[in-house]
Amino acid sequence: MKSWRAKLGFLVPAGTPTVEREMMALAPPGVSVHFSRMVGRGADGTLKGLESRLISQIEHMDESAELLASVRPNVIVLAHTATSYHLGKDGERELSERLSNKLGIPFISSFGSVVTALRRLDAKKVALATPYDESLTLRSKTNLESHGFEVLNFGWLPNVRSIFDETDERVYGLGRSIDVPQAEALFISGVGLPTISVIGALEMDLGKPVVSSASATMWNALRVAGLKCPITGYGRLLEIIT
């Protein structure tokens, strides 16, 4: 297959099996998706050791990004929401600008994509669902608030052993339990959490936009690459072509 429309690059944490699967499933015709893993120490998918892994990933970000940049993608996405939470609003902006300039390729993040997506959906009041523990969930909430969103309700999945192994049923149930009527959209955080098989149904049943880190990632990557290709079945965000 030839990528006659665009090549999209995704930097993923070492342990995640989710991003390749979901981005390959979402990629429209003529769009190829390319991956590389971020150098970083510590087990993935578990919260134990997360902090040191995040620091290690950020330290090695340039070398990780340069390997992926060698496919000359139209955009590179840092596909790890937790890294964005660790960097914070200013830290992430600095990293994105620096790497965009250094590589000559737009460098964006999954969380930055969520921010752009929620704004595009005119959602200011949101509900936040995560596969994290309380502390990382609160960090996610703080990050959303720093970008001007009001988090009306938030919560996390109990008893997560590895977010990569979570089921449709639990993710759907999480979304249902966290949403509140006043929220204008539901955001499900975590690129490693499998979501694309449930967000279409969740959005239908909740009657409001549902954005996951994964759906926002693909939507924004296509947008930044200059493509206008609606993808149906995964919520209204991916049907919006600007």
Next chain:
Amino acid sequence: MNSARIANYGTKLRIGLLIPCRNTICEPDAAAILPDGVSTHVMRMPTLGTTLDALMAQAPELGRSAQILAAARLDVIGFHCTAASTIAPTVGRDLATCLRQATGVPVVSTSEALLAGLAVFQARRILLVTPYTRAINEHEIEFFAAHGIEVVDHVWLGHSDAAGMSSVEPQEWIARAEALPGDSADACVLSCANIRVAPILAELEQRLNLPVIASNQVMLWHCLRSAGYCEPVFGYGNLLTQH
């Protein structure tokens, strides 16, 4: 709203691929070829050495890359670069051994996959079609000779950069392969993980009336079969449908 595709959640197998950083064809080929329930996970390798010594000197660095990839809890890892793994008769196997020791995960190399694929057809005399330079072809011919396989005719397109290799149109590979006198050959090898041949493999087999082996096809086949996945995969040649 029913057009949603199901993500390939790798419920049966997870295949890891270590690929050269500039390769742009392997991931689309894997997405196209791998059946439901088999997912693929990627780590890019730095530019690989073009001599045996330079390549082996990279073994520790490649081991670290393989360890990062192995964090995805894989069933098998493919060390996937045709030119590098055929630079000497046993380098593919030797590097696979190093990477297996570094990760604890079974590792196969492209050169091992090529030999395994050819062995299925008991091929001893092959046509070799590549995007490479003549020098790289000569290495590969020596590699096959060391394993008792004679390259009866070959063609190279003279590309030394990844973008040049991937730019060759699929139909041109058919023309190049058909132009070789293949009367005495018992298989045709389209060598290189960065060429767009997956769409023409089945057609070329029909036209040549020979089994056709290509780098991405044979690597994915070898990963599937060595990890115990034995179902046929259709559309990419006899190797994946019959063996």
